[in-house]
Amino acid sequence: MKIGVLTGGGDCPGLNPVIRSVVKTAINEFGFSVTGFKDGFEGVILNNYINLDNNSVSGLLSRGGTILGSSNKANPFKFPIPQNDGHVYLDRSPEVIANYERLGLDALVVIGGDGTMAAGSGLEELGINMVGVPKTIDNDLLGTDQTFGFDTAVTTATDAIDKIHTTASSHHRVMIVEVMGRYAGWVALASGVAGGADIILLPEIPYDLNVICEKIKERNRQGKNFSIVVIGEGAKPEGGSMVISKMVETSPDAIRLGGIGNQLGAQIEGLTEIETRVTILGHVIRGGSPTAYDRILGTHFGREAVHLIANKQFGRMVVLKGNKFDSVPIKDVAGKVRNVPLDCPLIRSAKSLGVCLGISNESLEKPNNPNHQIHENKINQIEEKEVTA
Ligand code: F6P
Numbered sequence: 001m002k003i004g005v006l007t008g009g010g011d012c013p014g015l016n017p018v019i020r021s022v023v024k025t026a027i028n029e030f031g032f033s034v035t036g037f038k039d040g041f042e043g044v045i046l047n048n049y050i051n052l053d054n055n056s057v058s059g060l061l062s063r064g065g066t067i068l069g070s071s072n073k074a075n076p077f078k079f080p081i082p083q084n085d086g087h088v089y090l091d092r093s094p095e096v097i098a099n100y101e102r103l104g105l106d107a108l109v110v111i112g113g114d115g116t117m118a119a120g121s122g123l124e125e126l127g128i129n130m131v132g133v134p135k136t137i138d139n140d141l142l143g144t145d146q147t148f149g150f151d152t153a154v155t156t157a158t159d160a161i162d163k164i165h166t167t168a169s170s171h172h173r174v175m176i177v178e179v180m181g182r183y184a185g186w187v188a189l190a191s192g193v194a195g196g197a198d199i200i201l202l203p204e205i206p207y208d209l210n211v212i213c214e215k216i217k218e219r220n221r222q223g224k225n226f227s228i229v230v231i232g233e234g235a236k237p238e239g240g241s242m243v244i245s246k247m248v249e250t251s252p253d254a255i256r257l258g259g260i261g262n263q264l265g266a267q268i269e270g271l272t273e274i275e276t277r278v279t280i281l282g283h284v285i286r287g288g289s290p291t292a293y294d295r296i297l298g299t300h301f302g303r304e305a306v307h308l309i310a311n312k313q314f315g316r317m318v319v320l321k322g323n324k325f326d327s328v329p330i331k332d333v334a335g336k337v338r339n340v341p342l343d344c345p346l347i348r349s350a351k352s353l354g355v356c357l358g359i360s361n362e363s364l365e366k367p368n369n370p371n372h373q374i375h376e377n378k379i380n381q382i383e384e385k386e387v388t389a
Contacts, residue, residue, distance in 0.1 A: 001032045001106040003309055005052070007066040008040035008074070008116035012137045012149030013290035014298040015066035018111050020057040021302025022133075027054060030310050035103060036067075040112070041119060042074035044096045049103075061295050064288045073250045075119050080250035087250055093126055100128055107309040111135050113147075115252045117317060118335040124315045131308045132317030132330045133301045137286050140184035142336040143328040144319035148301060151293040153180070153285040154190045160281055161195025161230060168226040174216055174268055174276040176229045178261030180285060185340045187285070188232035192355070193346055198227045199356040201264075203234030203242070204340045207358030212264075213271045215356040220274070227274075231264060233257040238359075258282070300325055 005022050007015050019036065026032035034052040037043030050056070050068075060067065073080055076096045080087040100108065107129040110120040113136040124130040134141045137153035157179050168175040177197075181187035185202025192200035199215055201207050216227045234257050236242045245258035261278040269276040290298065297320065304318040304325045316327035340347065342364065351361060 001026075001030065001309065002035070002104050003032055003107045003109060003306070004035045004037055004044070004049070004100070004103070004105045005068070005109040006037040006040055006043060006111065007068050007070045007135070008110060008112035008119070009070060009072045009135070010113070010137075010286065011065050011070045012135055012286055013064045013152035013288060014148035014294035015068075015070070015111060015135060016057075016060040016063045017290060017295045017298035018133055018135070018148065018302040019052070019066065019068065020060040021299045022109055022306055023052045023057045024054065025303045025306040026309075030306065032306070032309075035105065039069040040071040040074045040116070041076045041096065042071050043068070044099055044108075045074065045076060045079065045092045046095075047099045047102075062289045064290065072115065072252070073248075075115070075252050077119065077122055078252070093123060096123060097126055097128065107131060107314060109133060109305050109309070113138070114141060114333070114335050114337065117141070117330050117333055118252070121315075121331045121334040124330060129309070129312075129314040130330060131305045131314060133305050134317055134319065137187060138181050138184055139186035140182065140338050141333060142338045143317060143333040145322065146297065146320050148290070148294045148298040149286075150186065150190075151297070152288065152291045153187055154194065155291050156285045156288065157187060157191035157230075157281055158194040160279070160284070161191060161197060161228065164279060165196070165228060168228055171275065172225040174227045174229065174265075174272070174274050176231060176261045176265050176268075176276065176278045178231050178233055178258070178278065178280040180257075180282065181232045181234060182257060183234045183337055183339070185232040185235070188230050188235070189340055189346050189350070192230035193350055195230065196228070197230040197355065199229040199358065200350060201229065201231040201235040201358045202340055203232050203236065204342065205358050205364070206236050206238040206240070208238055208360070209264075209267055209271070211359055212356065213268060216268065216272050216274065229264070229268075231261050233260060235260050235358075 036052045038048040076093045078089045079092040111133040120130045134147045136147045137149045139150035164175045243259040246256040265276045265278040
């Protein structure tokens with residue numbers, strides 16, 4: 001067999017270990033040959049590829065990013081072409097099909113998040129034998145318990161929160177750490193718990209500013225004269241909206257979040273009169289060398305993807321369920337978001353330890369509380385847009 005591989009969407013630590021695993025398994029176990037496309041689907045559209053062998057993937061386990069390059073704008077069905085001051089969008093899926101056939105490929109491994117899986121699902125319908133590998137620091141892909149990249153992002157964020165702790169305590173300040181994660185709070189929740197945050201704010205639980213300020217004041221009354229707040233970039237106040245830092249019109253999901261920490265910091269300082277500082281970790285948590293966990297998860301995922309191809313099980317995405325590897329139809333998970341369920345073990349533990357989740361424990365437990373609404377489709381969430389410079 002001849003297989004292609006590409007990495008799509010935002011990069012994350014662990015992509016290179018997956019590429020390495022795909023190539024080594026394909027060559028060593030099955031004698032397949034492997035073509036690596038550059039910059040996501042753009043490489044298939046433009047026929048920009050390299051042949052991958054054992055030598056080309058040597059030394060990749062510890063390398064962050066992706067040797068193939070990635071793009072979160074190369075949707076083959078809506079490919080942006082610059083024109084005058086803006087863009088026109090073309091359906092370039094026929095070129096994908098033509099190049100796939102010209103290269104004599106039998107299958108394509110797409111390593112990506114919800115957007116990449118959505119494009120992959122569309123191409124599957126046009127006859128490409130597709131296999132997906134779930135990637136994202138956000139950990140928000142439906143169907144799998146975990147994506148690779150998440151563990152490294154949480155580890156980096158936790159390290160940052162540890163460092164913020166010491167300066168917070170020296171200056172008796174409120175320190176806010178904003179982390180990526182888009183519309184899901186997995187990164188904020190996990191790094192907040194691991195870093196010992198006093199307040200953790202997630203997109204899934206719109207917060208009440210008064211509850212947050214009361215928690216900070218209560219800590220001060222107890223003689224704990226600093227507080228750490230970890231906030232996911234998609235968090236919002238009750239009745240309010242997410243803070244958008246930028247619109248990237250050529251990207252399938254144009255919204256770039258960021259800045260809610262600054263908004264919250266100013267409000268906390270105003271209401272509590274306690275000096276407050278904000279750190280936005282941004283892309284730092286997406287970079288660097290993958291943790292051992294992500295290297296191992298990526299290695300398993302890559303191997304499983306090639307086994308799906310060898311068994312001719314196409315149109316499926318590799319998943320981790322409990323401690324078992326399995327696969328689900330790509331079309332079932334494409335374009336969907338997996339939010340943090342409010343009854344998940346980490347929320348329960350955070351509550352038991354007295355961490356404030358932005359609303360009172362009583363309202364968190366009320367079954368009909370609107371905060372319990374879990375959004376499956378991210379597009380529906382963005383009804384009100386607030387654009388900050
Ligand atoms: O999906 C990964 C992610 O890092 C999100 O957490 C974040 O909102 C977004 O990508 C940032 O995208 P970009 O790299 O285009 O700024």
